Amino acid sequence: MNKQEDRRTAIAERLADHILQHGLIASSLRPLAQAAGTSDRMLLYYFEDKAEIIAVALQAVAGRMAGLMAAAVASEPLPYDQLLPKLAVLLSDEGFWPYMRIWLEIASRAAGGDPFYAKVGEEIGRGFLAWGRAQLKAEDDEALDRDAARLLLAIEGGVLLKSIGLGDVAAKAIN
Amino acid sequence: MNKQEDRRTAIAERLADHILQHGLIASSLRPLAQAAGTSDRMLLYYFEDKAEIIAVALQAVAGRMAGLMAAAVASEPLPYDQLLPKLAVLLSDEGFWPYMRIWLEIASRAAGGDPFYAKVGEEIGRGFLAWGRAQLKAEDDEALDRDAARLLLAIEGGVLLKSIGLGDVAAKAIN
DNA sequence: CTCTCTATGTAGCACTTGCTACATGATTGT
DNA sequence: ACAATCATGTAGCAAGTGCTACATAGAGAG
Numbered sequence: 001m002n003k004q005e006d007r008r009t010a011i012a013e014r015l016a017d018h019i020l021q022h023g024l025i026a027s028s029l030r031p032l033a034q035a036a037g038t039s040d041r042m043l044l045y046y047f048e049d050k051a052e053i054i055a056v057a058l059q060a061v062a063g064r065m066a067g068l069m070a071a072a073v074a075s076e077p078l079p080y081d082q083l084l085p086k087l088a089v090l091l092s093d094e095g096f097w098p099y100m101r102i103w104l105e106i107a108s109r110a111a112g113g114d115p116f117y118a119k120v121g122e123e124i125g126r127g128f129l130a131w132g133r134a135q136l137k138a139e140d141d142e143a144l145d146r147d148a149a150r151l152l153l154a155i156e157g158g159v160l161l162k163s164i165g166l167g168d169v170a171a172k173a174i175n
Numbered sequence: 176m177n178k179q180e181d182r183r184t185a186i187a188e189r190l191a192d193h194i195l196q197h198g199l200i201a202s203s204l205r206p207l208a209q210a211a212g213t214s215d216r217m218l219l220y221y222f223e224d225k226a227e228i229i230a231v232a233l234q235a236v237a238g239r240m241a242g243l244m245a246a247a248v249a250s251e252p253l254p255y256d257q258l259l260p261k262l263a264v265l266l267s268d269e270g271f272w273p274y275m276r277i278w279l280e281i282a283s284r285a286a287g288g289d290p291f292y293a294k295v296g297e298e299i300g301r302g303f304l305a306w307g308r309a310q311l312k313a314e315d316d317e318a319l320d321r322d323a324a325r326l327l328l329a330i331e332g333g334v335l336l337k338s339i340g341l342g343d344v345a346a347k348a349i350n
Numbered sequence: 351c352t353c354t355c356t357a358t359g360t361a362g363c364a365c366t367t368g369c370t371a372c373a374t375g376a377t378t379g380t
Numbered sequence: 381a382c383a384a385t386c387a388t389g390t391a392g393c394a395a396g397t398g399c400t401a402c403a404t405a406g407a408g409a410g
Contacts, residue, residue, distance in 0.1 A: 044368085044370085049369080100286070104335075108283035111279045145347065149345070153344070164299075170328055173328040219398085225397095225398060
């Protein structure tokens, strides 16, 4: 019966649409169901509970984000000082902003002590770290680690600053 | 009748306690009222609506934070490279973390388009920028601006990384 | 001592939340 | 053709949300 599995993944994609458009905060069962063209009743038929629903939806979101980032790979590794400005441009891309909004929601909930979002956040963060490492050129492994960390730190700082309307400050810091 | 005004500020302080301890997410009227030793009914007697309640509570929180930061002033201005590690220590101080947690909630809501939190966030962000500028030593005004921006970017990045359990990555990036 | 105004309690409303009980049409394997 | 499983609708529940209506105890002013 992979009919059911198909339906689950189809629904998950539409849930991802909704979350990207409206954020986790607007993602209670009834709005999610409507976005998926079904009912809250059916969401809880295909999935165990709300936690699983959000989990699969966020997986779909993460998958799309990975696709975007793979497409944004530089043709060859760059040193930190050259890579950072390039990523900053990408960061201010409107196509990425919905993901960043969700990212802040995840971080906020993780900070509030929610173990689910803490785990999700750490996974995504480490994924980004690895991605950054692959884009960087540095003298040795240690420098690579440090530069990847610096990259992540700057990106996250930029996201937070942009969220409060200080995108200009972030730009000034990076260039 | 400044009796009423006294009561308002007294309540605001206890609301600040509660928000610092439990976050905005746990700050619906009834829990807030209980923390203030009163009832939701009375909160809405002393304040116009929930928006005003949160506003005064956040003002109290911001006041305390300003006090902490004033106490954390370096004895003399330092260049960026020396100031940043000092601030990083402060950032990982447990006394500051409740404020950072709220800060992430504010940023998240601002990112979600809430104009109230966008305004609050920008104000606090600019306040921090000015504070940082006062702590920094640099060649000229332009360098001062840029270094203050870099400082803010790094701090915010560190906060976000710490929230998802990557405080070690932040530390590696800063030192 | 009355009278007015402040402070407070009790109840409730309309709405949203995640989730469930019950029924019933639709499919499907035998 | 029939029994069993799947899919789905309708209705509801208990808890929580911001907020309000109504009543009333108490204090202070004349």
